[in-house]
Amino acid sequence: QKEVEQNSGPLSVPEGAIASLNCTYSDRVSQSFFWYRQYSGKSPELIMSIYSNGDKEDGRFTAQLNKASQYVSLLIRDSQPSDSATYLCAVEYSSASKIIFGSGTRLSIRP
Amino acid sequence: GAGVSQSPSNKVTEKGKDVELRCDPISGHTALYWYRQRLGQGLEFLIYFQGNSAPDKSGLPSDRFSAERTGESVSTLTIQRTQQEDSAVYLCASSLDRNTIYFGEGSWLTVV
Secondary structure, eight states: OOSEEEOOOOEEEETTSOEEEEEEESOTTOOEEEEEEEOTTSOOEEEEEEOSSEEEEETTEEEEEETTTTEEEEEESSOOGGGOEEEEEEEEETTTTEEEEOOOEEEEEEO | OOSOEEEOSEEEEOTTOOEEEEEEOOTTOOEEEEEEEOTTOOOEEEEEEETTSOOBOTTOOSTTEEEEEOTTSOEEEEEOSOOGGGOEEEEEEEESSSSSEEEOOOEEEEEO
8 A cells, every 4th residue: 555645637627616636645643744736847835734633724725634534635616727737645654754745636727 | 045955957867877966955954855756756755864863764766876964954865877767856855843845946867
């Protein structure tokens, strides 16, 4: 089992709709979770971090964490063409203190 | 500096040559990471430095890869006897609190 798993996509969503990105992880003691956005040819940039079960909202973005199910998701409301990118889920493995990334989900917002 | 600085930004090398990639983290950041990203792939963890602790080298793919860090400053990633499969972008990141990490622009390595 991979440490952090994501559906590679591509996920195609119409402009204005909600995009839902999912991630599962294998380390039960992980405490810190992140979503990064990466445009083609660019470095990843942090969108959101989440540490507690439940939802965390920041503008059009909502991160959801369920530690019991080892599941973290990112919702993007009112999707815009500029949201088209690869979204990377990252997990801090507390046993080792290193941050492991999933392989990313390619999101395409169609006008 | 204001951000994580990496050099060179682009490197083309012949198969079998050694290459050295440099990372200058954000001042004061105690944690430093190296990742590899092949074209169209995700980020592959290579190595993690935290302060003066022994580095976590568990992601280094072979003994041709090594990395050093001087205190809480500059880090170098060395690839010996490069192979074509080493072609990738090598991303360095640093962090103050082991949580939010900030990436450099990467070093794009092409082995021909």
